[in-house]
Amino acid sequence: MSSSPSSSWYDTLTSTPVLIATAVGVSFAAIFAASSSSSKTPQQVKEQVKEIKNAAVNAGDAKGKAAQTGASIMSAPATDLAPPKDDPISASDLAQYDGSDPSKPIYIAIKGRVFDVTAKPEMYGQGRGYNVFAGKDASKGLGMSSLDIKDAVPDYSSLNESQMNTLNQWESFFEKRYNIVGKVVP
CATH class of the missing domain: 3.10.120.10 (Cytochrome b5-like heme/steroid binding domain)
Structure with a gap:
């Protein structure tokens, strides 16, 4: 898949809005669907998501490490929270x-x-x-x-x-x- 350098999955993944969106639990597919040009097909978006997953698994290169960092922001909800205080x-x-x-x-x-x-x-x-x-x-x-x-x-x-x-x-x-x-x- 070819894309211009300014619209690569890596650039999208490492942009501030995407990192923030990732932190609030927006899926990668939704991020790409929203941030990619309207000419991208659902299959192309799926391919980009697959690339990210593969890069995160093979985190030996810079792109993989960036993908892994983006994915690591997604911490699971805590199971041991204290009752809220209003001090x-x-x-x-x-x-x-x-x-x-x-x-x-x-x-x-x-x-x-x-x-x-x-x-x-x-x-x-x-x-x-x-x-x-x-x-x-x-x-x-x-x-x-x-x-x-x-x-x-x-x-x-x-x-x-x-x-x-x-x-x-x-x-x-x-x-x-x-x-x-x-x-x-x-």
Whole structure:
């Protein structure tokens, strides 16, 4: 199968929106169907998904490692979550849990609810891809699929319907995997 370099499965797989979509549980097939040009047939999409699976199994090359990384984001839902807490946490207190101090947990808030993501330092720890969200309510950035620090803010009132769906998917993803340790208060 030939494709231009800008539309290869590798480029699609390693793009920020795809990594975020993968984290919220959107299937690779849906990602390719949405991101590929409308001229792709369902069979071509299936072939791309098969390539990804093969690359992830044979992770010896760079493409395989990228595919494996994308797939590893898809952690299974936790079976041992504690009951949600609603302890009040101020924004300034939340900021102290940004992953910069290894003796403290890492927190991310979504829609005012604070999640303990300490178990995934490879994702949210200092210098990692999603650390931009650590120590803050990053609702808007999550909804926008943006890793830009200026978007990692709690006010998500400007999100459109599609972005709200993305934010809701993130919230659902976090609810199934991370303990809720409090809520952000003024």
